Amino acid sequence: MVKPGGLVGLNESTWLQPPSPELIAWLSQDMAANATAHTAEEWEGLLESAGLQDLVVRISKVDTRKEVLGLFRRYGCGGFLQIIGRALTLYLRNPEYRNFVRETREGGIIPENTQDYLGYGLYIGRKP
Secondary structure: OOOOOOEEEEEEEEEOOOOOHHHHHHHHHHHOOOOOOEEHHHHHHHHHHOOOEEEEEEEEEOOHHHHHHHHHHHHHHHHHHHHHHHHHHHHHHOHHHHHHHHHHHHHOOOOOOHHHHEEEEEEEEEOO
C-alpha cells in the first residue's frame, strides 16, 4: 500500500532490445518457472496501469566488472575464500553438484551476448 503522494520504486530486469527465444527461455529457467523481464515501455505501461504518475525511468546495462568489484567489497577477501572453500567442498562431496558443474562448463552459464539484451531499469512513480 502506498499513501496518496507516496512513491513506488522498482529495480527490475529489463530487455534492452528484443530478445531471442533462447534468451527468454534461459531467463525463465534461471529466475523462476514463470518469471520474465519486460521492456522499459512495458514496465512503464504496468506502472501507469497501476495508477502511478510522474514516472521516472532509468535504463542501464549490467557492468560485470563493477558487479564483481561490488561483491568483493561487500564480502571481502575472506568472504570470497569461504565461498570458494564451500564450493570446493560441495564439489568433492556431492556427485549431483559435480554433474551440474560439468554441464555448466559444457553448455555455459548464460547465452552469448546476454549483456547486449538484458539490463536493468529503475522505475519510480508517484501515487496521486
